[in-house]
Amino acid sequence: MPPARSQIQPGLTVDLVQKQDQASGRLTRGVVAALLTRSPSHPHGIKVRLTSGQVGRVQAVISPTGGEHNPG
Structure with a gap:
């Protein structure tokens, strides 16, 4: 299950899937802007906008050490 809204905040690095990549499941990594x-x-x-302007749904939060952080 993807992370809840309470686990996501601006400034975090996340992996997300963009609308056009839903069928393939291709993930995009970036920093949450909103x-x-x-x-x-x-x-x-949870749908977010990255600092790069890309929009997608968060699949995993990436911890500061570079590993996945997806509690729950």
């Missing part, structure tokens, strides 16, 4: 989903959780992941 959270776009208002609900506490979403079955496909």
